[in-house]
Amino acid sequence: MKYRSGYQETFNIFIYTVFFSTGKHENVKITAYVGMFKAKILVIGPRECGKTVISNYLADATEISGGDYHPTQGVRILEFESTGIHVGGKEVSCEVELWDCSGDQKFENCWPAIQKDANGVLFVYNPDNTSHGKELETLYVHFVQEQGLRDSQCMLFAHHKPGANEKIRSQIPSYLSKVPCVQTNLEDDSEVVKQKFNDLLAVLLRNWTDRRDQEELSIMNN
Secondary structure, three states, X not given: XXXXXXXXXXXXXXXXXXXOOOOOEEOOOOOEEEEEEEEXXXXXXXXXXXXXXXXXXXXXXXXXXXXXXXXXXXXXXEEEEEXXXXXXXXXXXXEXXXXXXXXXXXXXXXXXXXXXXXXXXXXXXXXXXXXXHHHHHHHHHHHHHOOOOOHHHEEEEXXXXXXXXXXXXXXXXXXXXXXXXXXXXXXXXXXXXXXXXXXXXXHHHHHHHHHHHHHHXXXXXX
């Protein structure tokens, strides 16, 4: 069989059509790739809540469990491709720049540089730690409200650490009530982490394509 590629402007993706030796066209499900867009997502949360282990898992950087705690110094940046994202009835892939940010407020002077050009925020907290609610409020104000991001550009992982006795369905802080919240546990249900992360990417991709289409329409009208 032979392959021929074509360019579809709507999503800046490459679609492949397959021509069999019989000359008959048949539909083939092939992952498309979104071009010109790299999602910068900040992973934000209090200290020792599991931000790094979740970031590593999403980026396929290392094993998901075990090891001693090593606090992140400032920020770690992981770059990878996320696949299986559903946008506009198509399955696409997206380049991701994941910023695993320290939960230590001694690095607060780095926040302006970290915040710059962020497309979305993934909040992580330990629902069993009563102090994390207040810390999340401070982070939400700095990284979402002050940056003009919408709640739809965020997601909240209530992350249960390995060895927890049970998943405690703690109450979501009121100021984050409109942010989608997911109970996560990498030992019991790791796939939900990637699935929900892809849901966030799908929202960011739709926002980007809508904004780009509006800009192009404005240029055409002028």
